[in-house]
Amino acid sequence: MMSLCWTKRGEARQYGTMSLLFALFAIIGWQPALATAIEAVDVTPERITVQFDDYVENASAFVLENPYRIAIDVAGARAGQGSGQAGPVRAVRQGQYNPQTARLVLDLARPAIFGNGSFSDDGRTFTLDIQPVSQLRFASAANAGRASFLPPMAFRARPPRGRGELTVRLPRATPAGQTELPEIQGPRGRPLVVIDAGHGGHDPGAISPFGNRHEKDATLAIALATRDALLASGRVRVALTRSDDRFLVLRERYEIARRLGGELFISIHADSAENSDAHGATIYTLSEVASDRETARLAGRENAADVINGVNLGGADADVRSILIDLTQRETMNISARFASLLRRQAGSAVPFRSDFHRSADFAVLKAPDMPSILFESGYLTNASDARRLFSREGQRAIANGLATAIQTHFARSTASTD
Incomplete structure (x- = not known):
């Protein structure tokens, strides 16, 4: 033995x-x-x-x-x-x-x-x-x-x-279509933003060496503060994918937003790096390569009765589905990129950004084909200054106010362009 x-x-x-x-x-x-x-x-x-x-x-x-x-x-x-x-x-x-x-x-x-x-x-x-x-x-x-x-x-x-x-x-995850949807708050008729606090539950995300604090706690606090700032304005409806310490599957996060009819999706995270000098916020949108793969995946589904941007694809053949999804995805990516630039301008005075603030990546939460989406890395937990901002009430409110201002401006412009 x-x-x-x-x-x-x-x-x-x-x-x-x-x-x-x-x-x-x-x-x-x-x-x-x-x-x-x-x-x-x-x-x-x-x-x-x-x-x-x-x-x-x-x-x-x-x-x-x-x-x-x-x-x-x-x-x-x-x-x-x-x-x-x-x-x-x-x-x-x-x-x-x-x-x-x-x-x-x-x-x-x-x-x-x-x-x-x-x-x-x-x-x-x-x-x-x-x-x-x-x-x-x-x-x-x-x-x-x-x-x-x-x-x-x-x-x-x-x-x-x-x-x-x-x-x-019990099953590993709630069956598709049976996920409990979060509450939508705000005046009826207003545009809907869905805010996703990254990580949660058994997944703490990055861990700061300054006090051993978890990314999941900072992201939730920023999401809650952003919701409060938006509701105070009365101009936007808000839903949170999670409002407590719970775990959600990555694809489930943006599917919740799609099922709610979200018009903008923001996933909040915090970064980490071996270099403690690395600092500043970064905004990610879906990369071209990731978009191509997602288009092929969606177009090739056995059950093609998906509704993309209000168009039911159930009666279309594979080539038509692929074209419709690709067009929708490209427009969605363009809107996401414009929002990234807007967020940098609106929040830049309160939130330090990296010089290369806009990047593209193959993040699962960015793959909704018909909903503008960004992943917002709010700072580096491995940088002392960023960590203080991310875990302080004052810093969280500053980030939230920057996000809220950009979100309101985005929807105001969208409404004006359709009038």
Whole structure:
């Protein structure tokens, strides 16, 4: 039997030998044969894939320092043997963390973090992407805590192996079209802006070295302050994708805005960098390459009964759908770019911007084809001056007032151009 030692700040430090654990489990009546077994672990430079002989309950992952490691806990599973290496992964170890949970530890040759964890439809395969990063980014991830992943089995009930009672397993995310929509506030008939506070819940975003404060808290505070400033004007309706500390899937964020009929979408974030001198706000709009890919994806959907910019595409063939979506997407991108310039002018006196303030990128939250959208990086949490602004009431109000002024000006111009 091998001996394992897990460390993560104040968590349990040592679990002795595996033989002692199995002896204790036998005393309390645990039967490891009834747990789902880890059958295989496949490691590539970009991904780890774990296969099971039956469904499991869930998985979670977190990052450990000194030495560099990624740990994966699988509920309802029993550990098997270790595995090989590839890319940043030097070795994979397995052990039984507790009677119900198997733990895999990825020993890393260099700093790397995980992302995009997902289960197969039957819950018998779990994959986790791996990405090499800087020491600073790794330290930030180590402070972020645990991320959890659930199999996508909507209300699926199955008896645990060897037992007669049923357990009910909830879906990983709310089925499409059933997401609870947020409240719209403001006078009827006014244009609607949807403000998205980035990150939330188990996803803290970037972490500031100045006080160990989280991006998700700064983005929510700025979103709430922007909502209040806009409602005080009485000229705009406002909805927030989240008004508390909750997690939302990226694509779900802009789909909420589309279902509400949003006319402008703003996703608020904060940046981080290894260079502590990096500072200032940045505005991102969708890149041309990302737009082309999204157009192809939308045009090629099996269910093409989407309504894009008021036009139902259900009766159009693939070529026509592609053209209509492309035209709509291009106009949307042009409006987004104009709003980026407007925001820089209106908020520049209160919010320092980078000299190259407008950039384009393949951000998922920017891919609504018929709704102008920007991702607003409000500053750098790794810069002392920016961090003070992002986490102070005064700084948050200044950012919010700049955003609110630009939003009102944008809608005033839009209304004037259609009169």
